[in-house]
Amino acid sequence: MRKGDTLCFAKPPVIGAFAAVGGKKEGEGPLKDGFDQLYEDNYLAQDNWEKAERALQSACAGHLLRKGQVTRAQIDLAFAGDLQAQCTASGYAMRDLNVPFAGLYGACSTMAEALGLAACLASAGLGGNILAMTSSHFCAAERQFRTPLDYGGKRTPTAQWTATAAGGCLVRPVGEGVKIKAVTFGRVRDYEVSDINNMGAAMAPAAAHTLLQYFRDTGTGPEDFDAVYTGDLGQVGSALLARLLAAEGLELARHRDCGLLLYDQADQQVQAGGSGAGCSASVLAAHILPQLLSGRETRVLFMATGALMSQTTFLEKETIPGIAHLVELESPAVRG
């Protein structure tokens, strides 16, 4: 049922399985125990970083099939996307997986977009096992969006660290698992930030918009949730989100940002925090869903944020539009 921009599922589909894989730095961070697999070598034994990212997705899909106890033949559809130009990490990973595939591009908002669309199709009875997955790779992203690492460019304090990680979920119409109660697909917002080393600021307005829209659509507020998880606003974007919400009279007490959860801010030198499509996806699978599954949290919002620019639009001096998609998640401990 639609309420404003929010789709509420009368019979909420469930996340039957979830998985996260990551690289070296992710394996040194506070969430390392939540990952299904961690790689010491960020090349993943491939001959370039783009292939390494593809291998992250393939590994993540493998864990999803194993944990969900399904074969490839039982996957009805996969939603996947990534940050590489023309989403090639997903395209090539899906070549190997050989399942029906609908490619997405939502930049770092992709995990929430994929999860939301998977929930829509599952709730409509259009699939029994729908995969939602995304990834990012620090080295592949840096040379694409900023400068190749070999240049040794200095990182600014507002810069965020693109996660080398993939995360995914297996969505089912019914069964055991965390429930997907609702989804809000976001609208593009642009506050005319043009600094590609300050993505958090570019994405915060979209996050504020989608969150306020969801609260308005559903008649809820921050107090109704154990936590509101944003995708990867980092320190700068999180502070800006708080300011934007305060201007609307809203205080977000239990706000957590995936970009600030994945790494140790004091020790891991990630500047303003983590980012990348794989950041929120892996934090979802390595931290948020386990919290809900155990009942330590019962009701949360997961809102991944994306910056919709490219190297070309940056060179053409365009500002950076942001988008945020939101998914409402409920613990299976909540009966009813």
Added chain:
Amino acid sequence: MRKGDTLCFAKPPVIGAFAAVGGKKEGEGPLKDGFDQLYEDNYLAQDNWEKAERALQSACAGHLLRKGQVTRAQIDLAFAGDLQAQCTASGYAMRDLNVPFAGLYGACSTMAEALGLAACLASAGLGGNILAMTSSHFCAAERQFRTPLDYGGKRTPTAQWTATAAGGCLVRPVGEGVKIKAVTFGRVRDYEVSDINNMGAAMAPAAAHTLLQYFRDTGTGPEDFDAVYTGDLGQVGSALLARLLAAEGLELARHRDCGLLLYDQADQQVQAGGSGAGCSASVLAAHILPQLLSGRETRVLFMATGALMSQTTFLEKETIPGIAHLVELESPAVRG
């Protein structure tokens, strides 16, 4: 209802409105009368080609709203994507349109992917007016995938001409219009073609796979349709598709390729035919849907094909994976 990889809609959603806009060359082709707007200047009064492509989408969306007699506020969700890295034509067009937006990447298969997903959500009652749109721009695509036009590179006979065009549909759960009866989301197929000037050959195996899958899933054959329209296989890919199907004992008598319909093959110097996400999208809106609406054709398959490589994977000597998504369309003249 799912049959194999095919989703069949018990209550088929409809295409309430459709629109196509194009550039100079498209305005000189055989389908020119089917376009809603044609531009003499391929810059569309913008200062670069990327912005020009965005303007194509904005214009197309404007025509969709007008023809569908809806306001922006009545659009529940837009599915859009394009060929630019990070799908920026769509991202920026959606910034202006200001509607909930789910970004897609399916390369030249995007129109069928968008239409299929819009149909899924509409049929599930998750939206009353869902926009599905895509675009491409010859100049933006050439410099991204091959070489900038300024280099004056020679075009090979197998090369295809990226359309400067956008096409879109407004999908509704019920009402007047062409019915969307079923959708088959394709699987990635790779026959190890690595020539970026021969996309047709790279995409034909995916087209063959999806078409055979649909026929098998639904118990139908080519004789059940007035036409099978493929996205943009062009001459080379169409011939290869015929060979691949013949090997499976299938003759596709009423096959039409959007890449061979958009331009005059004898006069317009487009080598093996048209291509680009905007090619199949604009042919859908300028030719196929009018055929169905008038009852000249009653039941057709629209299958857009995409090549999922990037400039980076090409330089890394990867082969080109293809994908094809299929949508079954029925004339409103068919009652029952």
